[in-house]
Amino acid sequence: MNNEIQFSERMEGVRPSAIRDLLKLGDDPGLISFGGGYPDPSLFPIQELNQIYSSLLVPERSDVLQYTSSNGLPGLRAKVAHRLTRDGMSCTENDILIIQGAQQGLDISAKLVVNRGDTIVTENPTFLGALIAFAPTQPNYAPVRTDEFGMDTDQLAEVLATNPNVVMIYTIPEFQNPTGVTMNLERRKHLIELANKYNVLVVEDSAYRELRYVGEQLPTIKSLDTEGRVIHLGSFSKILAPSMRLGWALANPEILDKLSLLKLASDTQNSTLNMNATLEYLRRHDIDEHIAKIRPNYLRKLNLMLSTMRETFPDEVSFTEPEGGLFTWLTCPVGFDATNFMKETLLPQGKVAYVPGATFFPVVQEPNHARVNFSGVEDDRIVEGISRLGKLLKQTL
Ligand SMILES: Cc1ncc(COP(=O)(O)O)c(C=O)c1O
Incomplete structure (x- = not known):
């Protein structure tokens, strides 16, 4: 044999x-x-989470050990939608998919649009975890020069004009991994204009957005998206704890439905226990x-x-x-x-x-x-x- x-x-x-x-x-x-x-572990809210998990693991709350909706707990989606609406991205719980960290958003976004040999635009350099997530879709890459103001959208314009195989622009507009740079407003506007012109999906990875220490918060690319072509990804990893494996995707209904099917195929749902714990955390404490x-x-x-x-x-x-x-x-x-x-x-x-x-x-x-x-x-x-x-x-x- x-x-x-x-x-x-x-x-x-x-x-x-x-x-x-x-x-x-x-x-x-x-x-x-x-x-x-990694985040600094001394900043994890251990006491609060300890109390929450203890209060959930009781016979009356056996639901926290049960299967639940693949899209994520409605209450948690509503809390996320509220935060995103406050951040300029008007939405409801129905526009949110709860995912296993922003990382899963990268995996299912690539599966959504990339056929073998299609081209993904990235910043140059870009997040290694994204390259790992995209690899099984067998893409080509068009990396775009990146300076202290983020992806150079003039070069992006050239790439899109000459490369009809681009199906996705992947960007980390805030405090990019690995460079730490933030894309300025002018380029955010230019990027979405170009995506509209060339009919390309944008994946906006905002895993670090809440970790701004100096300067003014800029509008997300999703908030500038008039055609529903941006998938906005966010995460509880850096603001709560990465082991919860909780993030979110915000996208228009057609895209969200398909992402939801891809998530279902890959892992059925996020942990009901962790979603409930996070929801309770958001109810009992002020995460801000x-x-x-x-x-x-x-x-x-x-x-x-x-x-x-x-x-x-x-x-x-x-x-x-x-x-x-x-x-x-x-x-x-x-x-x-x-x-x-x-x-x-x-x-x-x-x-x-x-x-x-x-x-x-x-x-x-x-x-x-x-x-x-x-x-x-x-x-x-x-x-x-x-x-x-x-x-x-x-x-x-
Ligand atoms: C830019 C970026 N995106 C996504 C992630 C994935 O984070 P998580 O899946 O924990 O939300 C990371 C993790 O460090 C990251 O740096």
């Missing part, structure tokens, strides 16, 4: 990422790792107050990191100054290889890690960047780790 399994063609694009092995090194407790992308407690903590860490970079980095290394989110992005001179530097110098001599930037580029990998996380590291270790990084960069460059 031949027991060699013939994998499907779609598995060709599904490969472990090159950074997996590198990040394993980050498990060493002596290491100062800026490689994560909770978010208001998170923000100054992250702002302090961000400022600490940026000021240490200013003090200790060589002039040839630049870094973004994000207004929110979890990351800053380093750019070293062309010719510098951030992966080799980490393996050969930074880890052995400095006991410091980041995520080498090459992996975030969908097509042509630029080796001279790194993503640096500030939310998950204690204050004194931020100063110590960034100083060590600065010293070793100076020595090497």
Whole structure:
């Protein structure tokens, strides 16, 4: 009997990422790792959730252990709709699909429109998790230059004019992962204009939107969408807890129905228990107050990191100054290889890690960047780790 399994063609694009092995090194407790992308666990509302889960796990609430609607608890959808309406995206619970984090939104959005060989536009660089989610649909990529004001929509116009196979524009307008940059209003308007002109679906990934520490909130691309072509994704991961695996998609009814079928096919529904716990959290507590407690903590860490970079980095290394989110992005001179530097110098001599930037580029990998996380590291270790990084960069460059 031949027991060699013939994998499907779609598995060709599904490969472990090159950074997996590198990040394993980050498990060493002596290491100062800026490689994560996790929220600060000391900010999780543990006491509140403890009480809520205890109050739900009683015989009268056996419904919390039962199957429920695939679209998500109506009460939770209504709460999300209320928040989104307040944020300029007028909607009701019927316009919301509860998903397993924004990540599932990426998976089902790609399944919705991408045929093998179709083109997805992304920022350059973009979120690695999105590339992982899109891979089984076997897309091509048209990465668009991204600067401190987000995706360069003049280049996007050129891409759309010359590439009829574009079926989706994927963007992270706020505090982008990995660069930390935010798309300005002019480009948001230009992007939706272009999507309308070329009849392309837009996936707006707002996973970090509530984590703004400085500056004014900008309108979402969804709020500028007059033709119902934007899927807006959001998440409780960074404002409550990522293990709840709760996010949302807002889209027009036709799109939402189809996304809902794709979700049903993939996992039936989100955890009834976690949805109820989150709904109870939103009923009993003011999540905006909770978010208001998170923000100054992250702002302090961000400022600490940026000021240490200013003090200790060589002039040839630049870094973004994000207004929110979890990351800053380093750019070293062309010719510098951030992966080799980490393996050969930074880890052995400095006991410091980041995520080498090459992996975030969908097509042509630029080796001279790194993503640096500030939310998950204690204050004194931020100063110590960034100083060590600065010293070793100076020595090497
Ligand atoms: C840009 C972006 N989108 C989506 C996600 C997925 O988040 P979740 O599935 O936990 O909501 C992340 C996670 O870090 C992210 O950085």
